[in-house]
Amino acid sequence: xxxxxxxxxxxxxxxxxxxxxxxxxxxxxxxxxxxxxxxxxxxxxxxxxxxxxxxxxxxxxxxxxxxxxxxxxxxxxxxxxxxxxxxxxxxxxxxxxxxxxxxxxxxxxxxxxxxxxxxxxxxxxxxxxxxxxxxxxxxxxxxxxxxxxxxxxxxxxxxxxxxxxxxxxxxxxxxxxxxxxxxxxxxxxxxxxxxxxxxxxxxxxxxxxxxxxxxxxxxxxxxxxxxxxxx
Amino acid sequence: xxxxxxxxxxxxxxxxxxxxxxxxxxxxxxxxxxxxxxxxxxxxxxxxxxxxxxxxxxxxxxxxxxxxxxxxxxxxxxxxxxxxxxxxxxxxxxxxxxxxxxxxxxxxxxxxxxxxxxxxxxxxxxxxxxxxxxxxxxxxxxxxxxx
Amino acid sequence: xxxxxxxxxxxxxxxxxxxxxxxxxxxxxxxxxxxxxxxxxxxxxxxxxxxxxxxxxxxxxxxxxxxxxxxxxxxxxxxxxxxxxxxxxxxxxxxxxxxxxxxxxxxxxxxxxxxxxxxxxxxxxxxxxxxxxxxxxxxxxxxxxxxxxxxxxxxxxxxxxxxxxxxxxxxxxxxxxxxxxxxxxxxxxxxxxxxxxxxxxxxxxxxxxxxxxxxxxxxxxxxxxxxxxxxxxxxxxxxxxxxxxxxxxxxxxxxxxxxxxxxxxxxxxxxxxxxxxxxxxxxxxxxxxxxxxxxxxxxxxxxxxxxxxxxxxxxxxxxxxxxxxxxxxxxxxxxxxxxxxxxxxxxxxxxxxxxxxxxxxxxxxxxxxxxxxxxxxxxxxxxxxxxxxxxxxxxxxxxxxxxxxxxxxxxxxxxxxxxxxxxxxxxxxxxxxxxxxxxxxxxxxxxxxxxxxxxxxxxxxxxxxxxxxxxxxxxxxxxxxxxxxxxxxxxxxxxxxxxxxxxxxxxxxxxxxxxxxxxxxxxxxxxxxxxxxxxxxxxxxx
Numbered sequence: 001x002x003x004x005x006x007x008x009x010x011x012x013x014x015x016x017x018x019x020x021x022x023x024x025x026x027x028x029x030x031x032x033x034x035x036x037x038x039x040x041x042x043x044x045x046x047x048x049x050x051x052x053x054x055x056x057x058x059x060x061x062x063x064x065x066x067x068x069x070x071x072x073x074x075x076x077x078x079x080x081x082x083x084x085x086x087x088x089x090x091x092x093x094x095x096x097x098x099x100x101x102x103x104x105x106x107x108x109x110x111x112x113x114x115x116x117x118x119x120x121x122x123x124x125x126x127x128x129x130x131x132x133x134x135x136x137x138x139x140x141x142x143x144x145x146x147x148x149x150x151x152x153x154x155x156x157x158x159x160x161x162x163x164x165x166x167x168x169x170x171x172x173x174x175x176x177x178x179x180x181x182x183x184x185x186x187x188x189x190x191x192x193x194x195x196x197x198x199x200x201x202x203x204x205x206x207x208x209x210x211x212x213x214x215x216x217x218x219x220x221x222x223x224x225x226x227x228x229x230x231x
Numbered sequence: 232x233x234x235x236x237x238x239x240x241x242x243x244x245x246x247x248x249x250x251x252x253x254x255x256x257x258x259x260x261x262x263x264x265x266x267x268x269x270x271x272x273x274x275x276x277x278x279x280x281x282x283x284x285x286x287x288x289x290x291x292x293x294x295x296x297x298x299x300x301x302x303x304x305x306x307x308x309x310x311x312x313x314x315x316x317x318x319x320x321x322x323x324x325x326x327x328x329x330x331x332x333x334x335x336x337x338x339x340x341x342x343x344x345x346x347x348x349x350x351x352x353x354x355x356x357x358x359x360x361x362x363x364x365x366x367x368x369x370x371x372x373x374x375x376x377x378x
Numbered sequence: 379x380x381x382x383x384x385x386x387x388x389x390x391x392x393x394x395x396x397x398x399x400x401x402x403x404x405x406x407x408x409x410x411x412x413x414x415x416x417x418x419x420x421x422x423x424x425x426x427x428x429x430x431x432x433x434x435x436x437x438x439x440x441x442x443x444x445x446x447x448x449x450x451x452x453x454x455x456x457x458x459x460x461x462x463x464x465x466x467x468x469x470x471x472x473x474x475x476x477x478x479x480x481x482x483x484x485x486x487x488x489x490x491x492x493x494x495x496x497x498x499x500x501x502x503x504x505x506x507x508x509x510x511x512x513x514x515x516x517x518x519x520x521x522x523x524x525x526x527x528x529x530x531x532x533x534x535x536x537x538x539x540x541x542x543x544x545x546x547x548x549x550x551x552x553x554x555x556x557x558x559x560x561x562x563x564x565x566x567x568x569x570x571x572x573x574x575x576x577x578x579x580x581x582x583x584x585x586x587x588x589x590x591x592x593x594x595x596x597x598x599x600x601x602x603x604x605x606x607x608x609x610x611x612x613x614x615x616x617x618x619x620x621x622x623x624x625x626x627x628x629x630x631x632x633x634x635x636x637x638x639x640x641x642x643x644x645x646x647x648x649x650x651x652x653x654x655x656x657x658x659x660x661x662x663x664x665x666x667x668x669x670x671x672x673x674x675x676x677x678x679x680x681x682x683x684x685x686x687x688x689x690x691x692x693x694x695x696x697x698x699x700x701x702x703x704x705x706x707x708x709x710x711x712x713x714x715x716x717x718x719x720x721x722x723x724x725x726x727x728x729x730x731x732x733x734x735x736x737x738x739x740x741x742x743x744x745x746x747x748x749x750x751x752x753x754x755x756x757x758x759x760x761x762x763x764x765x766x767x768x769x770x771x772x773x774x775x776x777x778x779x780x781x782x783x784x785x786x787x788x789x790x791x792x793x794x795x796x797x798x799x800x801x802x803x804x805x806x807x808x809x810x811x812x813x814x815x816x817x818x819x820x821x822x823x824x825x826x827x828x829x830x831x832x833x834x835x836x837x838x839x840x841x842x843x844x845x846x847x848x849x850x851x852x853x854x855x856x857x858x859x860x861x862x863x864x865x866x867x868x869x870x871x872x873x874x875x876x877x878x879x880x881x882x883x884x885x886x887x888x889x890x891x892x893x894x895x896x897x898x899x900x901x902x903x904x905x906x907x908x909x910x911x912x913x914x915x916x917x918x919x920x
Contacts, residue, residue, distance in 0.1 A: 010833070029307065
């Protein structure tokens with residue numbers, strides 16, 4: 001009874017340590033602090049990482065038993081000067097280098113993840129399925145992915161002459177697309193709406209493509225998460 | 232009583248962002264909980280970064296480290312190697328810390344000896360009027376994002 | 379995560395209104411299938427040793443639409459894996475609860491324990507002992523081995539003492555209905571009072587009449603014979619609540635409260651009568667702190683005056699007095715935050731008090747700067763006190779009796795009119811030694827369990843500090859418990875003084891800690907977090 005009650009009186013900032021390296025919590029390097037003793041113990045940043053070094057170090061910390069704490073009152077403001085090109089390049093890079101970090105910390109297996117409505121510093125996905133498998137396969141089930149699968153299916157059915165079924169799936173695709181881009185579409189300024197839709201699509205496409213290519217480079221299949229908070 | 236008041240080293244890695252670096256360092260001079268040391272790792276900048284850092288020598292206990300090989304993890308490690316604090320806090324050169332940033336960073340470390348990492352809130356501030364920025368800010372300010 | 383309330387309520391209402399043939403078969407099937415599904419899913423989790431179906435559904439008293447499915451899952455003890463089995467069970471349950479509204483949010487409806495924890499709950503907590511013992515006869519073992527059945531049989535005395543703990547649970551629930559601003563839906567109130575009066579009757583029959591009754595209907599049926607005619611008529615009306623849940627008219631809360639209080643007080647008195655101070659007792663000495671020390675901020679006199687004013691405003695001529703008494707009992711729950719430095723405000727009245735007025739008093743004292751520490755009580759018959767405030771975290775409201783809380787009544791007597799054996803503020807109470815030592819031993823087990831886990835550092839600062847003072851208090855008492863006369867500290871300031879005696883070289887930081895603690899109590903920013911580590915070390919060394 002004591003043990004059960006304890007959880008209600010903990011501080012809010014303790015992050016639940018996920019055993020799964022693909023969805024464990026981490027902090028962006030722009031605002032993170034370490035205990036020196038812990039760094040000495042687990043070692044510093046992995047210099048082989050191009051990006052994702054922050055994910056890697058938090059995984060090692062958690063693995064060694066250190067607590068990970070999120071304190072939203074410790075705030076920094078971050079400035080951005082981005083162009084469409086740099087945005088796409090940035091997200092491609094994130095996707096491309098994620099597999100290196102995650103495969104470093106997990107054994108081969110088939111893993112499927114679903115999005116949740118939870119908010120926090122990171123990790124808004126939960127494991128749906130995780131089994132041993134001879135090859136690394138990690139798939140994040142996102143609306144973005146669903147959109148493309150439905151569209152592909154609609155096209156395939158049309159090609160095979162099944163026009164009614166194709167129309168049904170086409171309709172479903174449009175529904176998912178509308179739902180997915182609803183925040184952007186609702187803008188009063190049409191130009192801005194179109195820009196946002198394009199940016200969202202391009203950034204996520206870059207993320208996904210980066211992940212596929214980066215994963216392929218390491219001999220795995222990685223169908224990555226998108227950065228939206230749509231649950 | 233070292234465990235009750237640990238020393239904090241702030242590490243800032245930077246490359247070719249002298250003006251923004253100035254704002255970042257300035258925010259460190261205005262901390263309610265002063266850093267015991269600031270280590271700036273110059274990752275092969277080609278602008279007047281060095282001058283900016285030197286200008287802060289009387290306001291902060293600042294250490295200048297030059298890292299010729301480009302790369303974020305490498306630069307961060309160089310910062311850690313040259314820092315002496317019990318707590319190492321990272322902030323980017325394009326960021327500005329709130330006045331109580333270090334005060335709140337310190338608390339979990341002091342209270343719980345098992346805390347190894349503390350992360351804070353990163354809020355995205357507007358600089359220009361570009362749509363890309365607007366898009367980024369609207370979608371990122373719902374919490375520090377995972378990639 | 380449970381199903382969204384906006385979906386759940388209309389469904390509930392519909393089901394309640396359609397509890398007739400043939401729909402009842404449908405509902406029963408839905409419940410049964412849900413239980414079957416839960417069993418199949420939960421038994422697959424590694425480490426699950428037993429699954430029980432408890433309470434209404436197991437006894438056949440489920441009210442379709444209102445009753446939840448209450449489950450207990452017992453897992454193997456596992457030191458290595460830090461509760462992985464428990465987490466998995468929780469995850470499975472949460473997934474079920476999202477889609478099936480019959481599973482509540484799991485706070486009260488799902489208990490997950492290791493074998494060792496389950497056994498400890500049974501041994502140390504009367505409330506659990508009573509329920510688990512009941513469970514031997516009424517729970518349904520859905521899977522695994524009968525862990526509950528293999529626990530040692532309690533003595534009749536133990537059982538009666540444990541039975542009255544059940545009353546506190548029901549008092550917590552009806553208090554919310556009586557004094558809380560937000561009223562639940564009418565059918566929920568009716569169902570609640572039906573259950574509360576039935577369960578109170580069951581306890582009363584057990585304790586006062588020596589009759590064991592398992593079912594609610596039977597309890598209501600038989601208790602009528604022990605009550606006055608008007609109370610008996612009220613019980614009959616209560617029986618009607620179950621049949622006509624959706625009926626519109628208001629329930630007579632004042633009379634229901636009086637009936638509940640009467641049944642509960644009688645049960646407590648009977649249990650007190652049964653327990654008598656044995657010859658080898660121990661004399662516990664406590665110093666009644668003065669008002670200034672109680673208030674902790676120099677505003678003690680003002681506090682007393684403010685309380686009396688609030689009492690007169692809310693309760694008018696009914697009230698005799700509102701006495702301030704420090705919480706001095708050793709609470710079995712080492713994490714309780716109605717423990718150290720809590721101030722009990724005890725209302726004595728000329729006659730019965732209407733719940734609205736009591737609710738008004740509770741609302742008024744919430745405006746006090748000391749509000750988080752104030753615990754209002756209603757004194758009934760001079761020897762049983764009912765808490766008017768429900769602890770939000772534990773959903774628990776205390777009932778104190780002279781036999782179960784002798785220190786409280788001793789301090790109350792001294793404070794009120796100098797009665798009892800009080801001299802220079804010292805209060806002496808005679809307690810049965812065995813019980814006193816048992817209480818300290820149980821607290822010690824709880825303290826050890828908290829201290830041995832790294833989770834102790836994760837506690838919120840103020841919660842940790844309360845735990846710290848409470849733990850130091852009982853450890854200081856334990857050191858002297860073999861003596862014939864044991865002096866115990868009451869307030870955190872008294873604990874501080876004794877700690878400084880115990881370890882003079884640490885007086886500096888201990889005094890600093892107390893100062894920061896007081897700031898925390900008043901909601902001010904403090905440096906108390908800097909002392910947590912040292913405090914843990916001190917406790918571990920004691």
